[in-house]
Amino acid sequence: MTSLTSRLYSLIAILLGAGLLAAGIVLDRDSRLTTIHFLESDGRHELALLRVSAPVAEIRRGNIAAVDAWCDRAGEALDRRVTVIESTGRVLGDSRVPLDSIPKMQNHADRPEVRAALRTGVGESTRQSWTIRQKLFYIAEPLEAATPGAGSRGHLAPAVLRIAMPVPGAYEFGRRWQRHLWIGIAAVFALVLGGGYVLGRRVDRRLRRLRESAEALGSGDLAARVPVDSHDELAALGRILNSMAERLAAKLSELQAERDGGEAVLANLSQGIALLTPDLSIRHANDRFWEIVGTRRPPGPEVRLAATRQPVLEEIAAQARQRGTAVRRDVSLYVGGRGDYEISVSPIRAGAESGGWLLSIEDLKPERTMAKLRREFVANVSHELRTPLTSIRGYAETLLQGGLDDEENRSRFVDTIRKQAVRLESLVEDLLELADLERPDTALDLKDWDVAEVVRDLAAGFEELANRRGLSLELDARPGIHARMDRKRIEVAVHNLIENAIKYTDSGTVRVAVRDDGGWVLIAVQDTGRGVEPEHVPRLFERFYRVDRGRARAEGGTGLGLSIVKHAIELHRGRVSVESTPGRGSTFRLEFPRAGPPQGGSPAQAQDTTFPRPAPTDAPQAT
Template sequence: MQKKLMTTYLFIISVTMVVAIIISWHKGNEHIQETIQKDTQVQGILLLELLKKEPEGEAIDFQAYANWYAEQANVRLTIIDKEGTVVADSDEDYQVMDNHAYRDEVAEALKGRTVSRIRYSKTIGIPYLYTAMPMDLANFDGVLRISVPLTTVKNSAMEMVRYVLYGILIGAIIAIVVAFLVTRRFMEPLKELTDAATRISEGDYDNKIYMRHNDERGKLAHAFNEMTIKLKLNMWNLRKRNEEFEAVLSSMINGLIAVDEQYHVFLANEQAKAILGVEGSLLDKSIYEVIRNTTIYHVLEKSIEQQEYIVDDTIIADEKERVIRVYANPIYKHKSASRTLGTLLVIQDVTDIRKLETMRKDFVSNVTHELNTPLTSIRGFVDTLKHGAISDEKIANRFLDIIDIETERLSLLIQDILSLSAIESTDQDKRVDEYDIKEIIDEVLDILEPKIKKKNIEIINDINQGLTYRCNRDRIKQLFINLLDNAIKYTEKGQVGITCSRDEQGLKIDIWDTGIGIEEEHIPRLFERFYRVDKGRSRNMGGTGLGLSIVKHIVELYKGRIDVVSRVGEGSRFVIFLPYGEVNE
């Protein structure tokens, strides 16, 4: 307490000293400037009188006068003719100096007035006090200008302020000694209060003060006891808030790190450590010590330097090659504050988002290409028909057949895109019921019968009657159509088979063929949109490139899985497992 009182006294004394020095400096500087201004005017008048006494008819060596007088009076002397040309200067070579006709003080003196101005000298490079007055000699009309550097004024003012400061310091020392004696006398009754406050600061909130005084000290003791009770309650609330805050941090899906102005971590959650692959505590450590990522450093330093929100992406070079997004934003105590308390880093794993964005871009690009191909073909043949080919019935019919094929291909592509979009936009299938799988497959084989007969392929349908599954009939039917159509399409001769079985876990579907097979390097990408093993062959067979992608999304809709086994020249096998209990109405 005594230290605080002494600090207050010292602060008051310091403020008083500063105010006195500022006032002394301002008034002293102003007074000295006025004195020097009057002195330069008097000097100019005396110098003009001296010049007028020069014999008439003889040329006056103004430069010699300027040098002599400047040396005697410790000023700068400049003589300017009525055209503004400098004819003599004590500090610079007058022959290379600019025309001074438009200098403020020179312009006024040319009009016959004596003036003084404070202005920065471009020639010398320091501020000057200029006093200019008209020169009216027998052989010369112009301006006499006396200049004094303001450094001289400041030095004089400083000398005066120095003496003022000595007096203030002596008074301050006396005031400090008196303040020390007075505060020490009044501090002894507060010792008990200080001891009690120390015990409370150590966590003993049950401590009480018993001070038998009816004056302000007694009131203070009572207020202190009341404060202890409230403090105990506030600490309980604070601990509760801290627990809630820690629960919120641990529940965040994004990582959070807060660093102070010295780049030391003072707040971090477990998710940040998990995303960045950091072990151990981050608190009270330099972020450069616990995190090794230049992008995070760059985002953090740029946010601190520019005092603004910064975001950037970086790659975590681990076995998964994860992409993370780093947000950095200054931490202010309140919105109107100009100084920050540190910087907040929010770290988000955007690997999946980046993959989805890449898939979206690829999908748009592929859709554009796939739509453009049939449209270009249709427009080309229509244009040919319009320019005369329609008169040839044989050519016209052939072109119309091609247009019909391309139109059908376009229609199939749009239907597949709509189907894929519908599947992706839902996480649960609708209109589900218990359906007989054999009945669904029989309908699919009836639809594909023309293709089967055309290629003379043997279909092996090994499914028992009464095998049911709870599903959306149209969705499962579409799955079978796409898989069987693919098997028939890429089997030139031989067999296409389908078997189904069920157990306690779910339904197993096995569709195989003896077709051309798939090279092993292509299997991981089979279910990508528009991915084709042989692009030219697939287009010639009428494929849209979305069939297997639709199959995969239907299987994922039912929380199932699909595996592919294939050998070139021997055929392919698609094995699908659909679990029970994952689809609800």
């Protein structure tokens, strides 16, 4: 057994033994007192019987022979030792002593039972009798009651009547009861000890299993469980340990998921991130950090910052530690060439020297490229707005300065103002549409639509324009091709492609086709125009990009149509593509999933599908 179980077992055995011993002593004492009580009760009854027939007159006369003869008869009748003692202590008769020895007996005035009987009316004692060489129980009463204040001042009874019973015989029942009591106590003690030992071994095994399971949990084995096969306190403790193990396993899984998520976030950040210790050693860094500094991570749990071989990082980190605050600086790092970066070193816990530092490196190229794009966009918008506004203002001023009286030209002036206003309105509408498509929280009104019917309705609206330009508008769209899409966005995209195809095709055919390719919808708009030179194709979907700026403005284009097409399709997790051959024409394709955009997915990469192409013509084409 374990030390704890052994100590508990020993303590219980000692306490049980002490308790049983104390109980035995108390019960033994009670049994003795009970036996004495019974002896006293029997003795008093027998004394009462003897007192009725006692020879009081002979006793008063001191007739030893008569008194002794009466004692012999009484003792033989009761099987007791009967003695008559004068109040002075002289023995007048004794059933166990011969007549001739009576005068030689010692004076009994000092016997405890005699003194007590003369004083209180009854006396008793247990002692060894030297006269008959036997241990006896004595009980005595006066033949006549002692007057109050007995002693030298009161009247004493003429004699004391005493009977004696052998103690071994009197205590035989008590001894048997005591013997059985101690045997019972010993048996109980042995049974309890044996049962306690068996129970202790069982408890010891269960405690050992608890300890082994706790040690396994402490060593990291969260799959360890305590066997629970009962409903006592140890079983409750086992269930608590099992519950704790389950919570620890769940918490560990949660922490591992958080760690993995954090590492995934760090790994996908565009910035280089490093966690520095208070002494500016690198405790953890993402791959982007090592990529920026141009070196591989050295082995070991912690790496000195000098291992990056970029002294400027050490300088900024040391400056932040010296100040105790965040430091931010734009620097140039040379890794296969010059790169501009923003270095930031911040304390993890403000004001705590042992909290460590967070070092981040952000490439400034994307930010500066975006700033350049914003400037170019603002410049392009300003230019596109300025052109119609200047025209409108010029013709309006001409009309105000007398042009209203020029009947030959004023109608032309007003028509020009109207056309420029329409162009300005189109530009503003396209800008608003593009801004709406580029919003991060743009929502799609997704419903199930027949794509062929939607495209057919759109194409019908361009038949008149195609006829005016002498073009053939063909539609290849079999009904029943359904998709979950935002009809408005898809209509805008297809509308822009058909409008561009008609606008920039001088002769020939514009063909619109709809195909169902498994889980994808493919829409192609094909023309027989002049085509686009290969160097212009990658930039066709940029805002305000035109292959032929002069012709585009003459046709009233804003330069935003294809950019709107691209954003509308990418919102559906699809893609746009273009194939163009100079002198033969262009084909624009829209591809998006029939089931709609997956939640949280990235733009899908649809497979490349080739649509039928009409026979080439010699007519020039521009887009």
